[in-house]
Amino acid sequence: xxxxxxxxxxxxxxxxxxxxxxxxxxxxxxxxxxxxxxxxxxxxxxxxxxxxxxxxxxxxxxxxxxxxxxxxxxxxxxxxxxxxxxxxxxxxxxxxxxxxxxxxxxxxxxxxxxxxxxxxxxxxxxxxxxxxxxxxxxxxxxxxxxxxxxxxxxxxxxxxxxxxxxxxxxxxxxxxx
Numbered sequence: 001x002x003x004x005x006x007x008x009x010x011x012x013x014x015x016x017x018x019x020x021x022x023x024x025x026x027x028x029x030x031x032x033x034x035x036x037x038x039x040x041x042x043x044x045x046x047x048x049x050x051x052x053x054x055x056x057x058x059x060x061x062x063x064x065x066x067x068x069x070x071x072x073x074x075x076x077x078x079x080x081x082x083x084x085x086x087x088x089x090x091x092x093x094x095x096x097x098x099x100x101x102x103x104x105x106x107x108x109x110x111x112x113x114x115x116x117x118x119x120x121x122x123x124x125x126x127x128x129x130x131x132x133x134x135x136x137x138x139x140x141x142x143x144x145x146x147x148x149x150x151x152x153x154x155x156x157x158x159x160x161x162x163x164x165x166x167x168x169x170x171x172x173x174x175x176x177x
């Protein structure tokens with residue numbers, strides 16, 4: 001069957017670009033940072049701005065929001081654990097991402113729920129998919145975040161499962177981006 005000019009026009013004009021901003025179209029994995037100030041005070045924080053940047057040595061860049069307890073901890077003790085979250089852990093975003101460690105003892109809440117185990121001297125989420133011990137080697141101001149260049153000191157795969165992503169957070173209306 002032969003297409004008419006009207007049929008061809010309908011096909012080409014019916015495709016519309018998305019209204020999302022380009023940086024909101026990407027489905028990033030969701031991580032959490034477990035940090036300590038080096039004196040026994042610990043905190044956890046949600047982080048989405050994470051990427052591997054070097055294969056040898058294995059390095060990551062992590063964007064940590066300024067003014068957070070996690071950022072304060074890392075300034076005092078430049079080691080932390082980056083935790084890759086599992087899809088079923090999306091509810092942790094309310095506690096770890098929407099509450100501040102300056103006024104909420106996130107670790108006490110997680111311990112009460114029996115969600116923590118110790119790894120390399122840090123408390124980590126026992127149900128996360130993987131953990132990486134990081135050491136900050138350099139920093140750079142990035143506006144409302146600080147970029148941390150980190151060496152991976154150790155890692156461990158903790159559990160199997162599906163990675164928590166921004167799309168899951170969007171589905172549950174838990175994110176602004």
